[in-house]
Amino acid sequence: MSTSSVPAPFSEAELRLLQALVYQECGMHFDERRSHFLQDRLQRRLKECQLDSFYSYYRLLISREGKDELSRLLENLTVNETSFFRNKSQLEFFHKHILEELFRRKQSHRDYSLRIWSAGCSTGQEPYTLAMLVADALAYYYLRNSLPIEMPSPKPLVPPPWKVEILASDISYSVLRAGQEGIYGETQMASVDYSYRLRYFDKVGERYAVKKALKEIVHFDFHNLKTEYLPQRNDVIFCRNVMMYFDEAEQKRLIDKFHRCLNPAGHLFIGHAESLLGLTEKFTLVHRDSGTAYQKLEVRV
């Protein structure tokens, strides 16, 4: 779409300035296809701030006092679409193979900590799905293997001495708040079958609240994937349907950061419309049936 048809007050140069600012702040790339969306959201923010010129809005965004407005603009530009049990074949691969192998390998080194990061977690459906899968996989593993210490009574969700942490991060404070609240309506619950609903949710009126024990293993936090300071020592990273909004240069930088944030032989899961092909040689594709992931390779320096 040509920017010559842009409604006032944005000129092509003004839009480019804004695009550069958004890219610099969070890595999101607005090409011609998505420029209409950017303009629409900008118009709304200008109206909300009761400003009538691009120039005054831009000045606000780059000022110290404009930090909150910059966060609000970025929140308005993110796509937060998500669901429980999204991409089932990939989750099955994670549940049945990757976790099983991780438990076995870790237990053999007497390392009972597990850290999984949902990067770009939106409203929490992804990290809570991972928490349910880990809890079930641990229970199943210890049906077939003996626990190193006696199981306490009542039986906890995570059998000791295991410590499981699911870190859920996003750039948007409003989605982080929703995730932390952990209450979902019937439409959002559509992909959660009854055995999961019964075990991991409490019915509150017409809605479903994530049970306390499951909530305790998921920690929500703000992290901008554009920055260098990201959570380290993860066994698995899920970053699905996030990189697709970045350009190639930013994707490459992010993949390098994920490589540094993963433990040796750790796994990276990305969205089904995303690929690392041609972007890195630091990961190798692993798969089972139609479920795919990328495994970290050690790189000699």
Ligand SMILES: C[S@@+](CC[C@H](N)C(=O)[O-])C[C@H]1O[C@@H](n2cnc3c(N)ncnc32)[C@H](O)[C@@H]1O
């Ligand atoms: C489409 S949702 C994907 C949610 C979930 N991963 C899934 O696949 O269902 C993309 C999420 O990435 C977040 N996001 C976008 N840019 C980000 C950045 N620079 N840092 C952290 N999160 C970001 C958005 O706020 C949004 O919640």
